[in-house]
Amino acid sequence: MVIQRVAALASAALLGAVLTGCSSTSMLNVPQDDHAELQIWIREPPGSNQAAVADKLVKAFVRKTGYRARSVALYEDFETKMQQQAAYRQLPDVVINDTAQLGTMQSQGWVRQIDRSSFPGGADLSDRAWHAAQADDGNYYAVPFSAHTFALFVRADWRARLGLPPPKTWADVQNMAIAFATRDPDGDGRKDTYGMVIPGSTKRGYMAWYYSNLLLDSGGDFLAEIHPGQWVPAINDDKAIAAATWLKNLFCQYHVVDPNAVQDDTPLAHTTFEKGIGGIYLTGPYMLPRFVKSMGSARLEVFPLPAAPGAAGPSALGEGENVYLTMGSPNRAGQLAFAEFATSVAGQTIAMDGDGGGLIVRLPVNTKVDLGAIHHDPRWSVFQQVYNTAKYTPQVPNWAPFRQLAADTLNAVMADCGSDLKGSLDKLANQFTDELKRQNVYGG
Numbered sequence: 001m002v003i004q005r006v007a008a009l010a011s012a013a014l015l016g017a018v019l020t021g022c023s024s025t026s027m028l029n030v031p032q033d034d035h036a037e038l039q040i041w042i043r044e045p046p047g048s049n050q051a052a053v054a055d056k057l058v059k060a061f062v063r064k065t066g067y068r069a070r071s072v073a074l075y076e077d078f079e080t081k082m083q084q085q086a087a088y089r090q091l092p093d094v095v096i097n098d099t100a101q102l103g104t105m106q107s108q109g110w111v112r113q114i115d116r117s118s119f120p121g122g123a124d125l126s127d128r129a130w131h132a133a134q135a136d137d138g139n140y141y142a143v144p145f146s147a148h149t150f151a152l153f154v155r156a157d158w159r160a161r162l163g164l165p166p167p168k169t170w171a172d173v174q175n176m177a178i179a180f181a182t183r184d185p186d187g188d189g190r191k192d193t194y195g196m197v198i199p200g201s202t203k204r205g206y207m208a209w210y211y212s213n214l215l216l217d218s219g220g221d222f223l224a225e226i227h228p229g230q231w232v233p234a235i236n237d238d239k240a241i242a243a244a245t246w247l248k249n250l251f252c253q254y255h256v257v258d259p260n261a262v263q264d265d266t267p268l269a270h271t272t273f274e275k276g277i278g279g280i281y282l283t284g285p286y287m288l289p290r291f292v293k294s295m296g297s298a299r300l301e302v303f304p305l306p307a308a309p310g311a312a313g314p315s316a317l318g319e320g321e322n323v324y325l326t327m328g329s330p331n332r333a334g335q336l337a338f339a340e341f342a343t344s345v346a347g348q349t350i351a352m353d354g355d356g357g358g359l360i361v362r363l364p365v366n367t368k369v370d371l372g373a374i375h376h377d378p379r380w381s382v383f384q385q386v387y388n389t390a391k392y393t394p395q396v397p398n399w400a401p402f403r404q405l406a407a408d409t410l411n412a413v414m415a416d417c418g419s420d421l422k423g424s425l426d427k428l429a430n431q432f433t434d435e436l437k438r439q440n441v442y443g444g
Contacts, residue, residue: 036331038069038338041082042096042360043321045075049358054096057350057360061341067334079104086110091326094338096145096360099132099320103398106141112325112335114140120340121366128387129365133322136229136395136441142322143339146351148284148362149316149390150213151382153291155279156301158185158193169306170246173280177256180279195256197278199269200414201407206265207414208406209317213282214243216315216391218308222402223394223432230443231396231436233429235406236422243308244410244421252417262415284319285383289357292377302379304386318390320362345369363387397439405431 040058044050051073058071072092074081079101085091091110105111116122116130122143129144152167159166159176162183167173177195179185185193199206208222215221220239223231234240251257258278260268266283273281274294281287282305291300307314323342325335341347345368351361352374363384364371371384393399409428413419436442 030328030330032332033330034333035068036329036334038067038093038329038331038334039072040069040094040096040338041072041074041092043075043078043098044073044360046073048073049353049356050360051358053351053353053356053358053360057342057347058338060350061338061347064341064346065334065337067331067337069334069338082110089328091328093326093329093331093335095324095326096321096342097324099142099144099322100393100399100403102133102135102142102322102324103396104400105324106135107397110324110326111141112327112332114143114325114339116140119143120336121344124368125343125365126367128318128390129320132318132320132392134395136397142324143343144365145321145323145342146361146363147318147320147365147387148286149318149383149387150282150284150305151316151386152303152305153273153281153283153287154301154303155180155185155276155299157299158279159301161185161187166301167303167306170308173306174246174250174254174256177250177280178254181254181256185279186276193276194258194278195254195280196250196261197258197269197273197281198261199264199266200257200261200411201263201265202404202411203265205400205403205407207262207411208403210282211244211247211406211410212317212393213305214247214308215240216317217305217311218243219311219315221391221394222406223396223436225394226443229441231394231441232444233432233436235432236425236429241422241425244413244425246308247410248414248417248421251414257414262411285362285380286359288377288379289355289359293357297377300379302382304382313389314386315389315391316386318387318392320365321360349374396436396441401435402432405435 042054054073055071058069062069125144129147133140133142133144135141158180162179162185164176164179167176180193180195198210218239222235224234225231258272272278304314305316323339329335343366345366348361348364348366348369353359354374355376409424413421413424
């Protein structure tokens with residue numbers, strides 16, 4: 001009881017702290033005050049290098065514009081904390097968060113609509129990035145801030161030791177994974193390595209997040225838009241089944257996946273790769289500075305995920321972060337000014353953090369930014385190349401339920417080698433149909 005009481009008091013104190021200075025959503029026509037301090041939330045661990053760069057960005061904005069602002073870094077249960085703030089009608093003025101959260105935030109009425117045509121500097125931002133700020137109604141409810149996609153991190157020393165070719169096909173990736181799991185790539189004489197590192201837990205939909213790269217690379221998708229704004233499930237078509245079968249074979253036929261994968265979230269997967277437990281890790285460019293520092297640059301190679309068998313060309317999941325301007329802020333002019341600064345060449349350059357490890361912009365959304373002039377490691381160019389054909393998640397009103405349903409199903413399939421993959425995906429398609437109907441966008 002004492003522990004519960006202390007926890008409750010701590011939670012109340014934290015909530016009281018974050019409420020101070022946040023904007024009120026109690027009414028639409030909030031009196032405006034250009035001197036009101038902006039509270040800018042970003043989903044990064046407090047005290048991290050990324051949090052420090054976010055603070056640097058906000059302070060540069062303050063110096064340039066004269067607006068008052070402060071950054072707040074939060075990581076664990078970020079979306080839950082946002083819900084709490086909304087319940088108290090006290091949202092932060094600006095939120096830097098995943099592009100995948102657009103539907104949730106827009107459907108709950110938390111964010112302002114953005115006029116892309118009149119947004120200062122909007123023409124300099126890439127069309128692909130703007131797409132991730134567009135809701136299912138065709139309007140924009142955020143400003144793109146950062147983009148990224150995914151590529152294969154490979155242990156270069158393991159590949160060289162075993163004389164394996166660079167992966168050009170899915171078969172090459174599979175064969176490399178088998179070799180890493182069976183041919184003692186680290187030379188220690190023990191069978192203690194695996195081919196693939198996969199964050200396969202259901203937490204935050206990680207298993208679906210990982211699989212989506214294989215699905216999109218196969219030319220498939222979770223949903224198919226048959227009319228504008230009208231969707232049907234595609235998760236059980238031939239392309240989706242082929243991608244899931246290939247992944248399940250890595251788990252169950254070849255046994256090349258780290259055994260803890262179905263419980264691992266991304267922080268655990270990062271550590272697994274760093275410890276040399278697995279030699280292939282499909283993840284984003286934000287991990288490059290950390291892995292170079294912890295593992296040594298010479299041990300790392302980055303390759304695009306090769307095109308799947310029968311696919312027209314390679315693809316991968318496109319993601320990133322948007323700048324969301326919340327409803328109810330007493331300083332709407334300041335909100336817009338921050339979004340303008342954050343997406344300018346100056347703001348993007350600060351947020352990319354050179355060759356440091358605190359980057360909060362991975363790939364710049366401003367087309368006037370020279371990636372190579374800021375990130376001198378040529379491996380960054382692989383991600384830029386992949387992003388040019390990347391695809392974002394379907395523009396349904398709320399993507400989160402689909403991602404979680406898919407993660408739950410795929411996690412169960414990979415965890416049970418006797419599972420019925422086709423039957424599981426058929427059941428998932430029925431769940432998708434129900435969710436599409438709930439969101440009033442079912443086209444069947």
